[in-house]
Each structure stands twice: as structure tokens, then as C-alpha cells.
Amino acid sequence: MTKETPLIALNHVSMDYGEGSESALALKDIDLTIEKNEFLCILGPSGCGKSTLLKIIAGYQKPTTGEATFQGKTITAPDWHRGVVFQSPTLYPWLSVKDNVGFGPRVRGIKKAKINQITDQFLDQIGLLKDKDKAVFDLSGGMRQRVALARVLANEPEMILMDEPLGALDALTRLNMQTLIRNLWHKNKNTVMMITHDVEEALSLGTRVIVMSKQPGTIIKSFDLNYTYQALETDNHRVKVDEQYLEIKNDILDLINADLNEV
Amino acid sequence: MNVKQSKNPFEITLTLLTWLIVIVLWFIFTNVGEMSSLLLPSPQVVWETFMNIVKNGYGNVSLWQHLSDSFVRLFWAVSLAFITAVPLGLLSGYFSKFKAIVDSIVQFYRPIPPLAYYALLILWMGIDDGSKVTLLYLAAFAPIYIACVAAVNSVSQDYILSSKSLGASQKDVFLKVVLPACMPDIFTGLRTAMGFAYTTLVAAEMTAATSGIGWMVIDASRYLRSDVMFVGIIIMGVTGIMMDGGLLLLENKFVFWKGKD
Numbered sequence: 001m002t003k004e005t006p007l008i009a010l011n012h013v014s015m016d017y018g019e020g021s022e023s024a025l026a027l028k029d030i031d032l033t034i035e036k037n038e039f040l041c042i043l044g045p046s047g048c049g050k051s052t053l054l055k056i057i058a059g060y061q062k063p064t065t066g067e068a069t070f071q072g073k074t075i076t077a078p079d080w081h082r083g084v085v086f087q088s089p090t091l092y093p094w095l096s097v098k099d100n101v102g103f104g105p106r107v108r109g110i111k112k113a114k115i116n117q118i119t120d121q122f123l124d125q126i127g128l129l130k131d132k133d134k135a136v137f138d139l140s141g142g143m144r145q146r147v148a149l150a151r152v153l154a155n156e157p158e159m160i161l162m163d164e165p166l167g168a169l170d171a172l173t174r175l176n177m178q179t180l181i182r183n184l185w186h187k188n189k190n191t192v193m194m195i196t197h198d199v200e201e202a203l204s205l206g207t208r209v210i211v212m213s214k215q216p217g218t219i220i221k222s223f224d225l226n227y228t229y230q231a232l233e234t235d236n237h238r239v240k241v242d243e244q245y246l247e248i249k250n251d252i253l254d255l256i257n258a259d260l261n262e263v
Numbered sequence: 264m265n266v267k268q269s270k271n272p273f274e275i276t277l278t279l280l281t282w283l284i285v286i287v288l289w290f291i292f293t294n295v296g297e298m299s300s301l302l303l304p305s306p307q308v309v310w311e312t313f314m315n316i317v318k319n320g321y322g323n324v325s326l327w328q329h330l331s332d333s334f335v336r337l338f339w340a341v342s343l344a345f346i347t348a349v350p351l352g353l354l355s356g357y358f359s360k361f362k363a364i365v366d367s368i369v370q371f372y373r374p375i376p377p378l379a380y381y382a383l384l385i386l387w388m389g390i391d392d393g394s395k396v397t398l399l400y401l402a403a404f405a406p407i408y409i410a411c412v413a414a415v416n417s418v419s420q421d422y423i424l425s426s427k428s429l430g431a432s433q434k435d436v437f438l439k440v441v442l443p444a445c446m447p448d449i450f451t452g453l454r455t456a457m458g459f460a461y462t463t464l465v466a467a468e469m470t471a472a473t474s475g476i477g478w479m480v481i482d483a484s485r486y487l488r489s490d491v492m493f494v495g496i497i498i499m500g501v502t503g504i505m506m507d508g509g510l511l512l513l514e515n516k517f518v519f520w521k522g523k524d
Binding site (some may be wrong): 027057059060077078079080082083084086088090093094103104105108130135137151155 | 422424425426427428429435440443444446499518519520
């Protein structure tokens with residue numbers, strides 16, 4: 001039996017912006033694999049190259065050295081197997097909520113009846129089925145981000161990449177969105193990579209949390225967690241904070257702070 | 264509905280009051296003072312002339328004929344400009360090599376006042392509608408083209424990236440994301456072009472024509488018929504506002520999302 005190829009594999013990936021004396025090393029020698037059904041959260045100070053990492057996996061940028069592969073094949077361009085949720089929802093204002101969600105299936109040439117069924121299914125999952133004919137600019141920030149999520153889910157991609165998707169939302173909306181994202185991930189058996197700068201968000205969602213150093217970005221430490229499974233089982237969908245949780249949280253904060261204070 | 268359209272009643276009153284004062288002042292000046300009616304005709308005279316022109320026309324041509332002559336020229340020119348400038352502008356914005364070919368030509372002729380090359384156009388195409396439509400076409404082309412190039416360059420990069428990650432091909436990105444995202448700016452360009460072409464139209468009719476609203480004014484000036492000139496000028500102003508209002512209505516219908524995302 002051969003070992004199953006990981007969904008995503010990064011081999012010695014480095015990213016260098018600019019040239020000569022002005023060059024800035026954003027990522028240095030990153031080795032990372034992401035397996036199917038993982039929920040990977042990436043934590044790190046701003047400017048540590050988290051977003052660069054996501055752009056490389058999405059196919060928006062090519063690494064300067066090293067290689068990024070998806071299902072064993074080198075990533076060269078963006079495609080629908082790797083859906084992306086941006087920090088600000090990039091919904092198209094000229095399309096209604098339902099047409100935004102159906103955009104992916106439509107450009108992929110799926111039949112109209114099937115698109116309608118898919119759109120309804122995912123709008124139902126995010127709780128916005130009744131708003132399907134509304135214009136996107138009539139929705140609140142949280143609702144827009146939910147539509148952006150449904151738009152990516154509608155393609156049923158192998159992998160969902162999220163770049164601080166809840167960064168622009170208020171605290172309460174954020175908590176509800178975290179529960180929603182967790183439930184959708186579990187229900188649809190997705191693989192998620194999420195960038196965040198909120199330690200608690202990472203702990204409550206991730207099956208694995210990776211901490212990155214400041215520029216040039218490297219992976220300092222990786223934690224395997226099961227709080228997100230716990231949260232799935234409780235009624236209020238919140239993580240039960242125990243001793244270990246607090247220890248890990250402190251560990252992570254110490255790691256980030258130590259790294260930032262280092263000259 | 265639209266924020267910029269909902270003026271409050273007080274502001275509407277102010278606007279109406281301004282016009283009332285202008286007309287009252289005009290009335291007082293022309294009826295009380297010693298103002299020669301050759302230089303400044305009174306509102307009543309202008310109204311009478313207007314009714315007369317509506318009924319009997321001017322220069323053996325009815326008012327509607329003058330207006331329709333002008334607007335047929337304008338309509339053809341702006342329509343042609345629209346269907347050529349939009350694709351060329353979008354392509355220029357999208358492909359830098361395409362821009363390298365088209366852009367410098369547009370930038371070269373754009374600042375030249377259209378009347379400067381009108382003489383050449385008459386020489387080549389005769390004095391009839393052909394040369395006028397071409398002149399207006401050239402006048403209307405540049406604003407639409409430039410608006411399109413700028414529009415493509417200001418399309419949010421995240422719109423394009425997200426559509427690619429949703430499975431859009433290069434063609435889908437262009438037709439389903441870039442084109443609609445550019446629509447608000449294209450409409451602004453169209454309105455600018457319409458205004459510029461209209462100004463050029465009147466100027467061209469004043470230079471060489473035998474009908475049209477611009478010709479009516481210049482012909483009246485030869486006989487010192489300032490009342491007819493007034494009627495013509497007021498008609499130009501009112502039709503200009505009406506045209507822009509019509510385009511604004513279309514804009515609110517077709518780019519209903521403008522300024523809302």
C-alpha cells in the first residue's frame with residue numbers, strides 16, 4: 001500500500017518580494033502538509049506572511065523557491081477546487097444573493113435546475129434562504145460574509161481557504177459565525193485552512209493550530225487540538241475552557257510575544 | 264431609494280425660488296427700464312415667439328423638424344461611439360499591448376477642439392449629415408473610451424481573484440465580472456460624452472447647416488432676431504437637462520448598485 005498523498009503539500013517554500021537590496025523575505029523554508037478533513041488555523045503577528053502562504057496555496061502567487069502541490073500536482077493557478085473566503089466579502093453587487101451563491105456552478109456550466117437546488121441547499125445551511133432574492137448591499141456585514149461562505153461552499157471544493165474571514169465583524173456576530181463555520185465544516189466534511197489573529201478563535205475551531213514567527217515567516221510550533229469536536233457535542237456550541245486550554249492559550253501567546261520582542 | 268436623488272422639499276423650494284427670481288428680474292428689467300428689446304427681449308415676447316415657432320416653424324421648417332434633425336445626428340453619433348468605444352476601452356484597460364496601439368491616438372486627438380478638424384471633415388465628406396455625425400462621433404468617442412480604460416483599472420483585484428477561485432475562465436472574468444463592475448463608470452462616461460457631443464453639435468450647426476436648433480440661433484442672429492435666439496438657447500438648455508435626466512434614469516435602472524457596495 002502506498003501512503004495517501006496529502007491534499008496540500010508545501011516543500012521548502014520560500015517567498016521573496018522585490019529584488020536586490022530591497023528584497024523582503026516573507027516566507028522562509030515552509031514545510032507543511034494538510035490532510036483531508038482537517039481544520040487548520042494559522043496564527044501569527046501581522047506581517048508574518050500568513051496571507052502570502054494562503055495566496056500560494058490558492059494559486060494567486062508562485063513561491064520563489066520550493067513547491068506547493070495540491071493532490072500531488074503543482075499549483076500553478078487558482079481553480080475552483082480551492083475556494084477562497086476573503087476578509088471583506090467580495091460579493092458582486094450586480095447579482096442577487098442567490099445569483100452570487102450560484103456564480104461558481106454557473107461558470108462551471110452546471111445545469112440550471114441543479115444550480116437552483118445547490119443554491120437553495122447552501123442558502124438554507126447559512127440560514128438566508130428567505131433572503132435569496134435580495135440585493136447583497138441590503139445585507140448586514142455578517143450576512144454578507146455568510147453569503148460569501150455559501151458561494152464558496154456551492155462549488156463543493158476540496159479545500160476552503162479563509163483569510164481572516166471574521167476580522168471585520170463585531171464580537172457577537174463573530175461567535176455565531178464561528179459556530180456556523182464549525183457546523184458547516186463538520187456537516188459538509190470540508191477541509192479548511194483559516195488565517196486568524198485571534199487565539200481563542202483558532203483554539204475553538206482548529207483541529208490543528210500553527211503558530212508562525214514574524215517576518216521572515218516560519219512555522220514555530222504546531223498544536224493538535226480537539227476542542228472543536230467538543231464544541232460540536234455541547235448544546236450551546238461553545239468550547240469548555242479547561243486547564244489545558246488555558247495552558248495552550250498561554251503557550252501560544254508567549255510564543256508570539258517572545259518572537260515579537262526578539263531583536 | 265437613491266440617496267443622491269432624495270432632495271428634501273426645502274431644497275426643491277430653493278431651486279424653484281431661484282428660477283422665479285431670475286424670471287421676475289428679467290420681467291422687471293425688460294418692462295420697466297429703457298432696455299432695447301433688440302438686445303434683451305422681454306419674457307412675454309420670447310413666449311410669443313416660442314408659440315409662433317411651435318405653430319409656424321422657423322425658416323420654413325417646423326420646430327420639430329429642427330429638433331429632430333439635431334437629435335438624429337446626435338443619436339447616431341453617440342450610439343456609434345458607444346458601441347465602438349466601450350469594447351476598445353475595455354480591451355485597452357485589460358490588455359496593455361492593445362492599449363499601446365489605441366491609446367496614443369485617442370490621447371492625441373482628444374484635446375483638439377472638434378471644430379478645428381470639422382473643416383477637414385466637410386472637405387472629405389461634404390456638408391451633409393455625414394460630416395456632422397463623424398464630428399460628433401469623434402467628440403463622443405474619447406470620453407467613453409477613457410472612462411472604460413479607467414474603469415477596468417479600478418476593478419477590485421479581489422473581485423477578479425475570487426471569481427477565478429470560483430472557477431471562472433478568462434472569458435468569464437471579462438464578461439461576468441470586469442464588464443458589470445465597469446458599468447457605473449461607463450455610464451458616467453456616456454453622460455460626459457453626450458454633453459460634449461451636444462455642445463459640439465450646436466457649434467457645428469452654427470458653422471455649416473441649413474437646419475437644426477443650432478442653425479436656428481445663428482440664422483436669427485443675422486437678422487437681429489434676439490427673441491428667436493432666446494427661444495433657441497432656452498430650448499437647448501431644457502433639452503440638455505432632459506437628455507441628461509433620461510440617461511440618469513437609465514443609469515438608475517441598469518446600474519442600480521452604484522455607490523452601494
